[in-house]
Amino acid sequence: MSPTVHGFDWPDRFVIDTVGEPGARTFFLQARAGSDVVSVALEKQQSAVLADKIEEILDQLMAEDGNPYSIPAIAPDALIDHDPLDEPVLEQFRAGAMSLGWDPSTAQIVIEAYPVSEADAEAMESFDPVDLEPEEVLQVRIPVGTARAFAKRTREIIGSGRPTCSLCGEPMDSAVDHVCTLPDGFR
Known part of the structure; x- marks a missing residue:
């Protein structure tokens, strides 16, 4: 059976944001076109890798002779979205695997998120x-x-x-005193 595709070819909005307090946040990837909104939960690390890989692709394309796709070196101010997630935030699924691509015919980055499933680990074995x-x-x-x-x-x-401890690199919770765990030999 073919998967249900929540497709957004030119979304009105596409952002990552969080719900909850630092230390207990849930990250969401949210796309909106008109009144159609899809929110997918993901991990903080997935968010970071996605941002890094998008930048990497854009930098490679920008470095092509003459910058044929007019890739901006920095984010255009008019395109930066500082608004919170569209409410209500209803989790469609939790992202497992993600893919990232480039479509030169439309000069667009293509992002795909697939749900994590219990069968993922078993399927990878065989x-x-x-x-x-x-x-x-x-x-x-x-x-x-x-x-x-x-x-x-x-x-x-x-x-x-949460802020990161400059000594041990661990997140610090402002509500509780931070106990720094330095490696042996450091004081």
Whole structure:
């Protein structure tokens, strides 16, 4: 059976943001076109990797002779979205695997998120592609300026969590005294 595709070819909005307090936040990837809104939960690390890989693709394309796709070096201010997630935030699924691509025919970054499933680990052991077909997928296609702005916002959201201890690198919770666990030999 073919998966249900939540497709957004030119979304009105595409962002990562969080719900909850630092230390207990849930990250969401949210796309909106008109009144159609899809929110997919994902991990903080997935958000960071997605932003990094988008920047990497854009930088590679920008470095091509003459910058044929007019890739902006920095996020255009007019495209940076600082608004919170569209309410209500209803989790469509939790993202497991994600893919990232480039469509030169439309000069768009293509992002796909697939739901995590209990069968993922078992399917990877035997690797039968038929077993790996997801029930649904979020597919979003965004132009290069929007992609640059998306990556910038995502980094800001990731950085807005709990402060990091300068000694041990662990997150510090402001409600509780931080106990720094330094490696042996450091005081």
